[in-house]
Amino acid sequence: MYANLKRNYQPIITIGRFTRWGLTKLKEIFFGIGGIFLLVIAGLYIAGALIEPVRWYLVGIASALLLLFCGWLALSYARFRLIRFVSYRDRLIKDSLGRDVNDIKATLAGLKKEISKMNIVNPPLFQRYNRRLTSEDLNRFAREWALKLGLDLDAKALSYIAHRICLAEDTCVGRLAGNIETMLLRVLVARSVKESNLEVLEIGTLFGVGVAMIHENCLGLFNNVHMTVIDPLNGSYDKDRLDTRTKMPVTRDIFVHNMQRMNIPKSDYTIIQKLSTEDKAIEQASKRSYNVLIIDGDHSYSGVKHDFYNYRHLVKRAGYIVFDDYGYSFFPEIKDFVDKEVIGLPELEFIGLDINIAIFRVIASQDFTKRGLKQHK
Numbered sequence: 001m002y003a004n005l006k007r008n009y010q011p012i013i014t015i016g017r018f019t020r021w022g023l024t025k026l027k028e029i030f031f032g033i034g035g036i037f038l039l040v041i042a043g044l045y046i047a048g049a050l051i052e053p054v055r056w057y058l059v060g061i062a063s064a065l066l067l068l069f070c071g072w073l074a075l076s077y078a079r080f081r082l083i084r085f086v087s088y089r090d091r092l093i094k095d096s097l098g099r100d101v102n103d104i105k106a107t108l109a110g111l112k113k114e115i116s117k118m119n120i121v122n123p124p125l126f127q128r129y130n131r132r133l134t135s136e137d138l139n140r141f142a143r144e145w146a147l148k149l150g151l152d153l154d155a156k157a158l159s160y161i162a163h164r165i166c167l168a169e170d171t172c173v174g175r176l177a178g179n180i181e182t183m184l185l186r187v188l189v190a191r192s193v194k195e196s197n198l199e200v201l202e203i204g205t206l207f208g209v210g211v212a213m214i215h216e217n218c219l220g221l222f223n224n225v226h227m228t229v230i231d232p233l234n235g236s237y238d239k240d241r242l243d244t245r246t247k248m249p250v251t252r253d254i255f256v257h258n259m260q261r262m263n264i265p266k267s268d269y270t271i272i273q274k275l276s277t278e279d280k281a282i283e284q285a286s287k288r289s290y291n292v293l294i295i296d297g298d299h300s301y302s303g304v305k306h307d308f309y310n311y312r313h314l315v316k317r318a319g320y321i322v323f324d325d326y327g328y329s330f331f332p333e334i335k336d337f338v339d340k341e342v343i344g345l346p347e348l349e350f351i352g353l354d355i356n357i358a359i360f361r362v363i364a365s366q367d368f369t370k371r372g373l374k375q376h377k
Helices: 002-008 010-029 033-050 055-115 135-148 155-171 180-191 209-218 252-261 279-285 301-314 332-342 366-376
Strands: 197-203 224-230 269-272 290-295 315-324 348-354 357-362
Touching: 135 155, 135 180, 135 348, 155 180, 155 209, 180 209, 180 290, 180 315, 180 348, 180 357, 197 209, 197 301, 209 224, 209 252, 224 279, 252 269, 269 279, 279 301, 290 301, 301 315, 301 332, 315 332, 332 357
Parallel strands: 197 224, 197 290, 224 269, 290 315
Antiparallel strands: 315 357, 348 357
16 A cells, blocks of 8 residues: 555655654654743633633734744754755765775785786896886987987887887896896897898897897898807806896807797807907907997906907997996996097997997998007007
């Protein structure tokens, strides 16, 4: 019956609710101000019935007070319903937000748990170098370095190259010993070479990931890409057979294995497994001329000086000489040497500095550079 009334006679339900609420309210206030108010009204009606001369006057006052009381009662009921409605909505919102927050927390907890199973959480635990380029970095490289090197590369193309560099590191055994900015610049320097064939000489290669990433990002841009490395491949800085970070062996076998992993054919690389200070290393390296020379071997003043003066004559005109770890606080002697003996040489054009790297372009003929080498000796 109640359901039928609620469906077909909603006003009756509303009046019934009001009546029930009103009776409850009267019961609550009967002995309070409301009760006194009702007693006064009742007294006025009784007095009006008994006192003939002022009957209608008293009845009018009582009726006015009764209407005022009923109006106050109606307003109180409206306020009661409004407060109840607002409280109900607040409760719904809080419940909903509580469920949403709990759902979000549960989702984040689930994602965190899943991410913890993935490989992306492992590299930061051993990797000391930055592997992420911001939008500001990419725009700066596009605006400054691409222009300096004559490359038509925007931020998206640069981010793709950086992505491929990181993939090469993930593919190989070992690691890259440098920030992504430095590695990206090595690739950009190599890509800016204007000849049909690319020849790169790297002094100090560690696991070979550096030349692998250059080869990877220069494929198809040259008829042939060839990488020559000079490294004893018997450990890290002559301290240990194992790399200081990864504790993987620094050996010729690992280097070759990485070349295989990157699908680089044997014809595209040459290993000179000697110290760069050995005459035989210089003799073997001199069988080729190069577009890019990367000096990243002995980081002492005398070591960098030796590599520069004994190999720079192998760099073709319009080629590049790159000093790695320039400005790196761990190896201050590199910056000392470059600032004192390289910057200002007439046969070299200073291209610029970035994070731990200094880049020069060879602008003099090869014969002139050889004479400079003989004079230095």
